[in-house]
Amino acid sequence: MSVNTTSKEATLENIKKVIEEKSVELLHIQFVDIEGTLKHVTVTADQIDHVAEGKVMFDGSSIKGFSPINKSDLYLQPDLTTFAVLPWSVEDGYSEARFLCSVKNPDGSDFAGDPRNVLKKTVKRAEDKGYSISIGPELEFFLFETDEDGRPTQKTQDFAGYFEPSPHDNGEKVRLEIYRTLKQMGFTIEASHHEVAEGQHEINFKYADALGAADLATTYKWVVKTVAKRFGLHASFMPKPIAGANGSGMHTNISLFDIEKQENAFYDEGDGRQLSEKAYQFIAGLIDNIENFVAVTNPLVNSYKRLVPGYEAPCYIAWSASNRSALIRIPATRGAGTRVEIRCPDPAANPYLAFAVVAAAGLDGIDRELTAPVEVADDIFSMSVSELKERGIENLPSNLENALNALEEGVIGKETLGDHVYGEYLDLKRSEWDSFRVAVTNWETENYQTKF
Template sequence: MAKTMVPTKGATLEQIKEIIETNNVELLHLQFVDIEGTLKHVTVTARQIDDVAAGKIMFDGSSITGFSPINKSDLYLQPDLTTFAVLPWSVEEDYSEARFLCSVKNPGGTDYDGDPRNVLKKTVAKAKEQGYSISVGPELEFFLFETDEEGRPTAKPQDNAGYFEPSPHDNGEKVRLEIYRTLKQMGFTIEALHHEVAQGQHEINFKYADALTAADLATTYKWVVKTIAKQFGLHASFMPKPIAGINGSGMHVNISLFDDAKQENAFYDENDSRQLSEKAYQFIGGLIDNVKNFVAVTNPLVNSYKRLVPGYEAPCYIAWSASNRSALIRIPNTRGAGTRVEIRCPDPSANPYLAFSVIASAGLDGVNRNVTPPAEVVEDIFSMNQAELDELKIENLPSSLEAALVALGESELIKETLGSHVYNEYTDLKRGEWDSFRTTVHGWELEAYHTKF
């Protein structure tokens, strides 16, 4: 019989200790993310499990991007027991390793404002005060690239297969299957896995969860995908647009509100022509109103805006539809308990904790202000010319990280959602990124101008 590698829902510390003993766990990785969503961890021995659970493990926050100044560097890690998992690739006969995802605490035990996980926890708590629970189902695409003799990533995709193609054309199938097995052992419920549209591009979908768990899963997913790809001598990239001229990678975010008092999906109304509730329309209206202001968070790289261009199925036009995939926001066909809103612009380079926070806050803003969304667009937006777009008053998303940062700075809602610490650190970081890009002489410029002028 296979050993248990993850605790059951609501497991106690004692049950986790039993799993540690049964699996001969020697090391515990205490994981958290920096302001960009990059996974970090501090490793301790399993015999320190009681101190770990009590939040007594300290680390230097001054060395983490967007965290503490050097004169206030001592921070603590408080593990979320529900995130415990033995790492399948570490398992040997008498040895294994495990991990916890953690929230970051101040020395006095309060939540640290610079921790992205705490930002999402505050957003969830605010929604709870209004009577809602937030569910999120992200869909993260990625590329597999070959590596050179020294293990460094190349620009060559691992295969030339297309959408839904099987082996032998899909050389990544065996990698996806190993990722699937690993995620399953770590407690994921996998719903689908397949080759995506572009060469070397893949997607593995996992079941929706409450917003915080979904962000934990997305963070773990990216780590596992990269780890397993490396075992096959490949590089997995969540860069939004790694190859010019083909589709980029998105992170479609499916989100819904659950009415805690009525114990039902707040977006479903069987009497509406689309079977959507008034709150669903208001939530859509909130997303439409605020998307320009939060796209710097959901699409955080200079490279993100090379994906958000016409011609590659990326939604760069601000519109919504009950079915039209060319719209920025669409409503998947499922109704009843599964009724949800899908926002299609985010990409997988985003910090999921911050991305889910700003999306949820934007939608709830629409609910709180009783916002009526614009008319649904059922036509193919990708085929429209500028005059047709103007006639329907369909606007574009910001076309660069610089423009997105300007829009971010105009929104008190998003500033409040992120909190002053994260907002200031994040915008400083991203302005620096844009300035670095802006002042760099790129290969395209040399090719276009070097001999011409």
């Protein structure tokens, strides 16, 4: 029993059996904050009934962006399908386990500031339109060596390149242990390999429903960091940790399933590209809204140092059936596997919020019956500025401030995130930008201190 366990298997009775069989002593009751940072309250396993009833309370005023101090009591309602024993906790026959939770108000209603609840609302809107959402995220990360105090250095753990094996790829053993740990927690792993940059890696897991995919992404980041630390390494999901090297992305594959027809809503074998009208409308919705939600899918000052020409990052707003230089592409698989891949999100994004805005933007295109622009099959990275302008290919926002301005100018962000998360998110990110804006960087001192 583990992440993405079916609801039939994830009964309280079955969970209690696992707790007894695995001698689980502690339960970590987890949730995420607005930035997607994992938090948890730990209780003893003999409190499982109390936990399952959603009676574990915490102080919401202690979580940035959650609750004011005069309305601070919040409750954690576990999703039983996310129960998992933690493989690294097994010691002397005892172990620990966890649940991922949604956050509730004292009256039992959904707390508006919970990112998991934001995504659940988007999933419900899709269901009301007759669709279920499937998402398969691909999260890249770097492995860095640590110093004598355990703090990360800028030295990568290996010097290998794309798809290189050992002996150049010293990360194989780390990835193998990550794979084994994820598998024990219920993941289906599809591929594992060294990425383009030195010290950069990717482990791909099977797609899931939108909420399940966000749970998987959250768990994946936690497991990767935990396992890396056991090897004396630091795993970083920072979008651009090394200047002059490729950054890390979270390519997001998304498809809609027509509930009534019981088929992939993006597939049409009669079309030249075997894409349905709904698929084209979904693509058009992403393109029409992308500038207004990129502050959510690319949330850091550092995110926009990845989205620049020259490092295979998708910084141009265009789509293609196969061209990887486009922001949106359609992987070759057709039939039930037909999907749209948006390539700009990065792994620092809160997956619940990122998947919510991506899905909402695409659904907006279907609702408004938008027409997708002309496909760009040529290599966009090789185009000159004048050619880009002539073909009407625009850039994504160039920094976090511009992205936040666009988020405020559009409607998709506020409608999807809701007033609470939208307002708190903007305040948090404006503060982050202001802190960066007034900082004096090493680049400035190196270039100006002696010159002027």
